[in-house]
Amino acid sequence: MMDQHEDPKFDQWLRDAAKSYHAPVPTPREEIWKGIEAARRNKRVIELRPWLRWAVAAAAVLVLGIGIGRWSMHQVSTPADTRVAERTRTTTEIDSLAGVAYQIAAMQYLSRTEAFLTSFRADANRSANTARLASQARDLLTTTQLMLDSPAADNPRLRSLLEDLELVLMQISLLNPVQDGHDRDLITQGMNQSNVLPKLRSAIPAGPVPVRTEGAL
């Protein structure tokens, strides 16, 4: 039986007309393959993913543990040497928490930067607001520089990625609103040549990780 909306003539006309919608260009096989190889090479070294979920859970347990510990210390009178031992353990736990916090902050920052650079590259030929792009790049640049000075940059590969991002963000932050077309092309070319986006994506957890606030790409 024919559906109430079914109209074979319309369906055929629509199919033919819609061929022009986002008509694909030839596949740039080599460019895509280079990106895949670069990202996978990089990924083998930056492996933050599996432990990160455990780290977040562990952090929650540690916070709870420290809270209970501190509460107990106020409640129970303990000998002086025991209090010193407790204080040392608490300091170690806080240091561990700080490490996890830096990693979580790094993941959030990398997700935001990835969204920004993906949109920047996709909009490279559009008349987007250059002044605002530059302003967003400056915000991210400040965070990049803070990350470079933090323990999150102890990982040499992550540090190298942050340095690449610092360069790209600095270039975008300096875009001239009057004549930015050529500059944008150069920045996009530079991003493609240095494989910044594939490297960035390989450093971001792909699964449903709590820190991935922008959704998985």
Added chain:
Amino acid sequence: MDESTLIARVRAGDSAAERALYDAHVDRVYRLAFRLAGDDALAQDFTQETFIRAFDRLDSFRGEAAFSTWLHTITTTVVLNGLRKVKRFRQREADIDDAHDIGVAQRHAEPDLKVRLKQAIDDLPEGYRTVFLMHDVEGYTHEEIGAALGVETGTSKAQLSRARAKLRVALSDFAGEWTA
């Protein structure tokens, strides 16, 4: 070499097999990504991400469905998630632009069929649009679409029917073209 042998070689770390598997499937993945994204840079990014995930997760492919079906499930997930992210980013930009443009009159030229068709397809709900493009434009079967999107075949058929109905209404000014 058949595909199961190729996949076994990829699992064993054979980089030439990785490239052969990529060559066998990249065109269809890229075509679908381009149809959905409408942008070469995004389509390249999505294709790249699809293969990175596929190679990383190849151990979880048990061969119960065709490899291409499994790969297109990853493709649609990557593309739709990626487009949502870009859309959110652009929406934030547009909201700020709108706030700046208050009081500025907008003029719209009368669009031709191609422009109206593009607008009508862009305006479809995400599920309708995806099924319409996969089925009517790229030639996927409802079974393939159901597997890729994780929905029943009947859902895919229903969404296609609704997509066509919406497009018919949106393009009613051009009715003479298909009734002639």
